[in-house]
Amino acid sequence: MTNKDKYDNDGLTPEQATETQEPVNKHSHLPLEEQVAALGEELAGAQVEVSQNLDLAQRAQAELANFRKRTDEERISLGKYSNSRLITKLLPVKEDLDLALSHIPESAPNDSWLEGIKLIQRKLNSFLESEGVAEIDGIGAIFNPMEHEAVGTEDSTKHPPGQVIQVVRAGYRLHDRVIQPAQVIVAREPQGEDQSTSSPESKETEDE
Template sequence: MSDSEQNGSNQNTGETAEAHAERAEAAEQQASTPEDKLGEAQAEAARMREQLLRTAADFDNFRKRSRREVEEAQRRGREAILKDLLPVFDNLERAASHAESAPDAKSVAEGVRIVTKQFVDTLDRMGIKRIAAVGKPFDPSVHEAIQQLDSTEHPAGVVIAEVQPGYMLGDYLIRAAMVVVSKGSPVEPAPAAN
């Protein structure tokens, strides 16, 4: 085959490939009529809607499951605390019934001290600590000042009395201590000049 024949053959092949591509494009355009495009868009919208509904249902189920798990954890926490506190309550009831028939106040006081220690030990096991107050500098993050008094024994800003104890659970404040804070020494009026 001569070079000119081969070039002619390549031209025919090139034209044929171009014609084939044009025919494929035309066929694709014919298949993609506006109605077909609308149908495809509607099908895609339906798929997306279904996916959205499934996602919303999954999220709703997750939210409900999470709420149930939190409620269950809270219930178990309350149950554990009550199991620790009920023996203290039982002993308080025993002390109260014993107080009615006790011949002396000393035995009742001793019983109350024992129950108080049991309660403090129970709180300690739970990680609940009493806030130190008396003799400490006033700290508004853990103390609630209910009164200020003049004091010659304590400098200003120091807690001189605890009205109600405060408690912490780890770093979390359960209840601030209600305290009386020193204002320091009273200022004596200057003598009048004559």
């Protein structure tokens, strides 16, 4: 017997070839109506599976988009605030420099050393500004606990309650993030006079 008699063109015996072939319609042994019903059920099941797979794919796509968005935001944030530690350390230097120059009278001669210090001040302020540093609003601003730190209150009839009337230490933000809250004195409504001196009943008691 030749190989051609034992094997087909794919190298399989007739028995093996028969086993590997699936019937086109596995319900072919059923009556036609039952075949249609069975195929309809299979189609419905396949549609449900497709819908579920599509939903999973859409969720995965949405999660991937959110992940990319978060990654981009984190990268941008990292770039914006990468110098925050350095800037925080420079702020006391700026404050000391500003304080020192503020005590120099305007009538003082413009010596070269003084001009040099003012130049350093301008360069430092320019650097901080270029990095996105801005001073937080102080006197006249309404107290904001996100930006201000109240270190005291003061009775005032000239300012509405809650208004900043004095800045003890300037505050700064880096872009939209507060890196140093402003220490401030806040106006409050004047307290009433002592009842013992203002009450008519108290006066009558004193007269007696």
